[in-house]
Amino acid sequence: MSYHSIVMVKQVPDTANISGQVMKPDGTVNRSKLPTIFNPEDKVALELALQLRDRYGGTVRVLTMGPLKASDLLRDCLYMGADEAFLVSDRKFAGADTLATSYVLAEALRKLGPYDIIFAGRQAIDGDTAQVGPQTAEKLGLPQITYAEAILEAQGPQITVKRKVDHGFEILEGTLPLLITVVKDAATPRPFRAKRVMAYKNAHTLLELEKMTEGNSLLYVDQLKEEYVSKGLFIPTLTADDLDVDLSRCGLGGSPTKVHKIESVVLGGSAHETIPATRDGMYALIDKLMEDHIFG
Amino acid sequence: MNENTQKVWVFIEQHEGVPADVSLELLSKGRKLAESLNGELQAVLIGHDLQALAAETFRYGAREVLLADHPQLAHYNTLPYSRIMSELVDRHQPRIVLFGGTFIGRDLAPRVASHTRSGLTADCTDLQIADVTYLRKDYSQLLLQIRPAFGGNIIATIICPDSPVQMATVREGVMEKIPLAQPVDGRITPVPYSPSAADQLVRIIARHHEESKVNLKAAPIIVAGGYGMGNWQNFQILYELARVIGGEVAGTRAAVDAGFIDQVRQVGQTGVTVRPKLYIACGISGAIQHRAGMCDSNKIIAVNDDPDAPIFGVCHYGIVGDVMEVIPKLIDAYKHKLK
Secondary structure (H helix, E strand, O other): OOEEEEEEEOEEEOOOOOOOOOEOOOOOEOHHHOOEEEOHHHHHHHHHHHHHHHHHOEEEEEEEEOOHHHHHHHHHHHHHOOOEEEEEOOHHHOOOOHHHHHHHHHHHHHHHOOOOEEEEEOOOOOOOOOOHHHHHHHHHOOOEEEEEEEEEEEEOOEEEEEEEEOOEEEEEEEEOOEEEEEOHHHOOOOOOOHHHHHHHOOOEEHHHHHHHHOOOOOOOHHHHHHHHHHOOOEEOEEOOOOOOOOHHHOOOOOOOOEEEEEEEOOOOOOOOEEOOOOHHHHHHHHHHHHHOOOOO | OOOOOOEEEEEEOEEOOEEOHHHHHHHHHHHHHHHHHOOEEEEEEEEOOOHHHHHHHHOOOOOEEEEEEOHHHOOOOHHHHHHHHHHHHHHHOOOEEEEEOOHHHHHHHHHHHHHHOOEEEOOOOEEEEEEEEEOOEEEEEEEEEEEEEHHHOEEEEEEOOOOOOEEEEEOOOOOOOOOOOOOOOOEEEEOOOOOOHHHHOEEEEEEEEOOOOOOHHHOOEEEEEOHHHOOHHHHHHHHHHHHHHOOEEEEOHHHHHOOOOOHHHEEOOOOEOOOOOEEEEEOOOOOHHHHOOOOOOOEEEEEEOOOOOHHHHOOOEEEEOOHHHHHHHHHHHHHHHHO
């Protein structure tokens, strides 16, 4: 049996490279000020989905919710081997917490269904909450297997997965369809395929095509779109209008958690004692720790 | 108990009848929150054969234990546990629900929060009750969910002003475990469970459990390394120092991500919180997420070649220098003085 997977991916700020000016006064993140990367565990999730396709056949589609420039991330997915990519994007979805995010993602997945397996990374490095996967599963009424380390076997509608738990691991057998979140160690993402990069570097969203036609009276966006669709280079964008969403459950307004206060951490003048990095300094330090009753 | 009494719930995680430390820590914190609310602390316990554990929660101030006891619930399984928990939250509308930030808590809490449409904040480092004005509206006695956020130089206070139920996860060690001298006279309320086929859509077919040999919380001395250790080989010198002075080795998130050390030894917001007698921070810059997990140590030594590293703002003894030169000297000095 072959399997149809959808992988939820996210473009995240590279938290290792954060400069000032990233926080907006309302406490949300000014993402435009940050370099972005493919959330590492989502990339592993895509790799696992591609491996499943290599082994059993089927399809791998990817889905991201984010700003329009998240199309970069979707092209990366196509370079790795995804069959199709979808962007969920609308100003009305901005400022969403995990609950509002999972609501929109679940509606988008309903639209893209049917599917056998939904994959996602365990968590995104910009919040580390690990909540969106389980919340999306709950909204779709799907079982979930979190912290997957390996897919051992798939047979008919059953999948066997090894997952991490505190103090060890479990082997679980689940009935499809279900949602799986994946830890970093599960696989090493394959590099981009040169051939695919050549083919898909021209894959574009509608907005990108509109930009290409700007100031060019000979190009019509509808024609262009048709051409891109026929070449398999069109990345569909799903907006609030395309999804049957209740707007009161989307974006900042649909988020039960609110940022009440942000405090910068200002370290007070350091009251510590400086110890010279010398042999004598270390001897003196040991004496002090003996006085403190830590040693001796 | 009055119907309108505000309830603070703690989900009690257990393995074969032994509670997770973090659950007892959360009961201790939940007791304080319940006092602030003039409400009642309650525990939710799901599993099999748990009468003794139910009684143990009374030692931490739980006035009521909601106990779902059934052979099929002996081991954590997402679907039945989240169904039971969601139904209980729907029915009883607790004001606050706390979960440990463990594999189980992080699997369960988001599912329950999604079902009940509650606000949920992960990995809080502090929880308080306060009256809040938000967007010109006054809210009384909200749960302040405090956590370091984004990039590490800010502390965010999250609230759920319009959510009847406020949920949070907290990592092990963040709150202190404080048993009462006298257990409270609590009651056990059985929660009926009727197995359904849907609960078995995911079945556990094998389980491998090994108690972690690492117990950072109990270590009197911790030698910790950060990304500044440079590489895995350099990191090994910390094991030598720890062996000589009788400590455990730990690492920062960055050191774990770089593969210098295993995640079970991670100290900080998304790892474990420790309060040893002595904490030696080597090659650690001191991001807030890390400091949140170690700043209550009795004495802190920081070794870093950057004199402006934030870690020097929380240490008692600061050594500016190359870790790979300083640590051998410290080992020699210790051996000379104390051996």
